[in-house]
Amino acid sequence: MSSARQAAKVIAIEDFNRANELAKAAAKSGSYLYPIKGIFYLLNHRSLWKPMLSKLAPTTTLSIGVISFMFIFTYLPQLAVLVFLNGPLAALTTILLTLSESSTLINLLSRTFLLQDAQVDTFDGVLLAQNHTAIVSEGRQLKAGNFNDPIGKLGKLLKQPFEKFTPKALVRYVMYLPLNFIPIIGTVTFVLLTGRSRGNSVHSRYFQLKNWSHSQREEWLKENTAAYTAFGTVATLLELIPIVSIFFSFTNTVGAALWAADIEANHTAMTEMHFHKKGSAEGKAE
Structure with missing residues (x-):
């Protein structure tokens, strides 16, 4: 029994240290700020609104x-389960x-069937607005002129971007969903697991434009x-807000x-840039 406790203690310490390292790396990277930066940037650049406005009606209807x-169809069955777990708070937690x-x-549905092209245009438009024309030209044709309208410069796609919804994404979501029945801790765990999956897909277009394997x-x-x-x-938490x-x-x-x-401009505080720099060096060597 004593050895089992000692082993559990060692594992707990290792997990805590690993989590602490990841938290420090995340904080140092500043990546959690970019979803917030995206809000202010979009609000202040009306030329980037076109793709979003074009999809407003169908996505509102879908929502x-x-x-x-x-x-x-799901509120009452879930309420019946959560009554036993959350007691008087069941009505509120079931709504949430x-x-x-x-x-x-x-x-999942909107990104797969409605928003893909519009979000690609938005992503590429921001890169153009940030003067990264060369990398955008790797994935689509660009029109001459329209220098104050990055969306207007976007031409025909040369590469079909972003990863579409896959059965694996649905299976993963269904697997994680029961965590929400555990008050607070379960919901936090669900958001973190979903956030990790969400984070791995945010730069699919960027990787494609970079021609990475x-x-x-x-x-x-x-x-x-x-x-x-x-x-x-952070992106997951924002996207969990209904309607908006x-x-x-x-x-x-x-x-x-x-x-x-x-x-691309090496203006981030990310600590592990070795692979990117190696890849850039190899590209220049070619």
Whole structure:
């Protein structure tokens, strides 16, 4: 029994130290600030509103439909379960859980079927506004002129970007969903796990424009796990807000593009830039 306690203590200390290291790396990277930066940047750059406004009506309709469906068919069954776990707070926690589920489904469906092209235009438009024309030209044709309108400069796509919704994403979401039945700790864990998955996808377009292989992407993400988890967690929290989740979906895209622009210019505080610099050096050598 004593040896078991000692082993558990050692494991707990290792996990705590690992979590502490990741938290420090995330804080040092500053990645968690980019979703917030994306909000202010989009609000102050009207030329970037076009893709979002073009999708406002269909996504609003989708949001209303999903939320209505979830409350009609899932609220009461989940309430029956949460009554035993949360007691008098069950009504409130069930509402929050249903809204969380609804927002996640809205994001999955809208990003897959409605928003992909618009978010790609937004991402590329921000890179153009940040004077990264060369990298954007790797993935699409660019029109002459329109220097004050980055969206107006965007031409035909040469590469189909971003990762679409996959069955794996749905399976992962369903696996994590029961965590929400655990008060507070379960919801926090759900957000962190979802945030890590979300973070790993925010720079899919950037990696594509850089012409990185799958192994290069995986190595970069592994080296910067804390930074991408921090970004993904903040982005997830914003996108869980019902109705306005579409707005935050675009501001998160803007934030991801601003982060990519800073990485490209080596203006970030990320501590593990070795792979990026190595890749850049190899590219110049070629």
